Amino acid sequence: MSASMGRLLTAMEQRLYGQKTNIRLMAAALLAGGHVLLEGVPGLGKTKMARTLAALTGGEYRRIQFTPDLMPSDITGGVIYHTKENEFQTVRGPVFANLVLADEINRSGPKTQAALLEAMEERQVTINGATHRLPEPFLVVATQNPLEYEGTYPLPEAQLDRFLFKLILDYPGEEQERQILRGHVPFATERDQAIVPELTLDEIRAAQAHAAEVVVEDSVIDYITAVIRRTRESKRVQLGASPRAGIAILMASKAWAALEGRNYVTPDDVKLVARPALRHRLLLTPQAELEGGSSDHIVQETLASVPVPR
Template sequence: MEQLLVHMEQELVGQRQNVRLLIAALLAGGHVLLEGVPGIGKTKMVRTLSGLIGGESKRVQFTPDMMPSDIIGHVVFNMHHNRFETVKGPVFANLLLADEINRTPPKTQSALLEAMEERQVTIQGVTYPLPEPFFVVATQNPVEYEGTYVLPEAQLDRFLFKLTMQYPSLEHERQILRQHVRSQDSQSVATEPVCSLDDLLSERKRLDEVVVDDTIIDYITTLIRKTRETQRLVLGASSRAGIAVLQASKAWALLDNRMYVTPDDVKMVARPALRHRLVLAPQAEMEGGTSDHIIDETLAAIPVPR
């Protein structure tokens, strides 16, 4: 995991926290929604990760005319053998990059619901298990809304994290340009894996050994319930959101070489784990409020366990 982090941070300048959160989601067995304007490295981040871990990676460019069968697969008749055969779609991979997921209609988006939650897909009434591990990273553009479809709440809830990528700082942008001059190819990524699937699955088993004190459980429970009590939200966090915060906190602790969870771990993962699960009230939106602000305010109002 340390080597994976080092190589990722070398390739993706100025994205240290997002890189660590991406790997934490991979460790926790969750999926990631990656949001940011074009040209700041969303696709490169996923391609770099796919090159550094073993297993099969696939990329799907979502478009308005895409059908569910283009993702999960379909059944065709083989005239040569005189029988029906199942053609598996790109979802049968260890890492699936769903590029610009909000450019395809809800009917096609829903094709990922069963895959992301139950790690299986159903084609013509037959259920097929997906490879293990199975990790989905979806990207979307937060600015251009023409020709896009808003992700439904059920789809958003399938993502462990929603990560937002911002423009790099001045010094980080200089480093990016220097890297481009040295390589003469800004798209070049590491291709030699530094982490096998067995390594990853072994680390996931270690996640079960991370100790979570009852005070941390109470801390997370209070956070989740507080989001349902504020008048600034139409929809607060669900029980699944609480589980997401718990699992993500354990993964963050493991990345920090600790076998126990602290309140700081919970604070670190609360934003990416909850921001896409909360729905602001109209008045809060008019006042310029955001999910991140409400999460920060809620955390500040809860006593930190000792």
């Protein structure tokens, strides 16, 4: 792991208590060039996690609050006519940033959610027929409340499939909650205390290039393939993992290995990233849901049933 990434992880762990694994997975997503969906009940620090990552990486940061009346053009931008200049001008929306926080993304309907699809997949936005490239690195961190909460819209499968990871934030342990209370700083005070970035955009790009060069042996490729295909064979799964899910596991495994200071991927890396990479991509049958099953259980059973390469 590079010294800059080490500083980033340390700084985030000092500000976010009880989220060590999720923090490392966020850093892995950054290295892999993927996007992250954070799910948890209100008040667990989802927005703070994204805001902290943005401040420590020093890139341009934009926050979009998703509401039922939010329009796609409020995200991507549009073309307006300036009477003074007597011409049309393109106004870029908040999606043109290095880190975009899509806060409470499931508060808006599918039409507005879909405004992010092109940006997340192709790193570009089309406005009035013209294509505009997004800055690099580009990372979308979306937060959502559990679906049983009032006023939420489930994300379509195509939208979910664009996220590299879905991370679940749960209540902290007792000691961790004490740390949160001891270290609490009002937001107004925190905002005035400028956070010094721990790495530059050039360092992020260099770290991403290093992660992309991590070696993956054929036996590990075969292991990932077997895991992906096994999810489609389960009778409790209505929609199994797609080839894009396999690519997500591959890229995430390489990024995790880079964070661990290795230039090769192990089956343990695959196991570690499989659950956050697959949990939002599997659609269970109604019967499995009635029986209390979850995609996490399916992933764990799948990993247990596939022989690990030696």
